[in-house]
Amino acid sequence: MKQLLLASIAAFAITSAKAADYAVVHAGRLLAVPGGAVTQDQTIVIKDGIVTRVADGFLSATDIGANADDAVAIHDLKNMFVMPGLIDGHVHILSENNPRARLDRVEMSEADLAIAGAGFAKKTLMAGFTTVRDVGAGSSDAIFALRDGIARGDVAGPRLLASGATISVTGGHGDGTQGYTDEIAVLLHSKGVCDGVGECRKAVREQVRRGADHIKLTATAGVLSNTAAGLEQQFFDDELKAIMDSAHAMGRKVTAHAHGVNGINAALRAGVDSIEHGTYLDAESIRLFKRNNAYLVPTILAGVTVAEWAADPESFLLPPQRAKAAEVGPKMIDMARRAHEGGVKIAFGTDTGVSKHGENAREFALLVEAGLTPMEAIRTATVAGADNLGKSDVLGTIAPGKYGDLVAVEGDPLADITELEDIDFVMKEGIVYKSE
Known part of the structure; x- marks a missing residue:
């Protein structure tokens, strides 16, 4: 049986491209729906590559309802600006x-x-x-x-x-x-x-x-x-x-x-x-x-x-x-x-x-x-x-039912759009491919 992973994984230490059962992202600033409001201190829960929940506050592995044999990776992006892929x-x-x-x-x-x-x-x-x-x-x-x-x-x-x-x-x-x-x-x-x-x-x-x-x-x-x-x-x-x-x-x-x-x-x-x-x-x-x-x-x-x-x-x-x-x-x-x-x-x-x-x-x-x-x-x-x-049902925003695709930068792209020319964190379907 897999052991429940309770320890937070620092975003800048992730190198594996293997998905856990759950990917939990702690976002300091979140633009879940571009065109809408930027929210603070949010948790994005991704299960098997699909977003299942976006919640206020920073949830722990036990808070998300994972089973004891589920692998849960928690990604600490509390100091970053997070948005859809x-x-x-x-x-x-x-x-x-x-x-x-x-x-x-x-x-x-x-x-x-x-x-x-x-x-x-x-x-x-x-x-x-x-x-x-x-x-x-x-x-x-x-x-x-x-x-x-x-x-x-x-x-x-x-x-x-x-x-x-x-x-x-x-x-x-x-x-x-x-x-x-x-x-x-x-x-x-x-x-x-x-x-x-x-x-x-x-x-x-x-x-x-x-x-x-x-x-x-x-x-x-x-x-x-x-x-x-x-x-x-x-x-x-x-x-x-x-x-x-x-x-x-x-x-x-x-x-x-x-x-x-x-x-x-x-x-x-x-x-x-x-x-x-x-x-x-x-x-x-x-x-x-x-x-x-x-x-x-x-x-x-x-x-x-x-x-x-x-x-x-x-x-x-x-x-x-x-x-x-x-x-x-x-x-x-x-x-x-x-x-x-x-x-x-x-x-x-x-x-x-x-x-x-x-x-x-x-x-x-x-x-x-x-x-x-x-x-x-x-x-x-x-x-x-x-x-x-023609893919609005699965792409474009961070919301339940959509792919767990997201990116993050340290700065604020709404203040300086060139921040997006140097993306610091990339996740696709719950798998981290880049973290600097």
């Missing part, structure tokens, strides 16, 4: 942009990508992001293997929702074969590439068959595709409608990469659930966002990153990429400001993989620069982030 709704977990990126596409195997992704996943979890949405991988096998490995506990990483291959037009953003010889392009051809209503329906259904949690499409051209094709709409309206209808009929949400205003508005009219980037949104876009109850995922960090690359004459960007990066990057903060002022729902997303994995929290300060309060910025990565993923 963070959610990044836009990552590319298998890769990170670098001068070798084009070579990596033809030199790395599916196994190589999965292993690299495991490393990036760990960095992401250590940064306090306990759930992420991967929105497009050239390798469906690797992303699904990584997702399932994390879920089994084989790999330490955030809970991963994956779209698999991006739905894209031939030669468009998401195709990824531009600039390679035809012989190589055939080998790199994505199963998400489609033209015409019938092919688009089939491409969506194929990703669902392979295990996609959601569908990602490229409604417009993109910055980092190696082609001078502008930034406007690429799918025709009937193709967009076919993608949305096919995905929704199979119970999948749809998100659209979209920079140009025509593509943004066309995707919203077709029924998309969220827009990634949204660079050139206008007043009509804002009206459509609100009418459709759709989310904007502004990915300001990606814009800042590519603008820095464009300004560096030694960067690895190819000429078409450099021109688009210089145009788009500087517009992202103003875009997010206009959307926020217009009442558009915003969910947190970084496009990490463009920027470095583990630095996701830099997006918070950029959201505040765009006019959100620190509390509003935190809400984008918790309450709104969960709603955007």
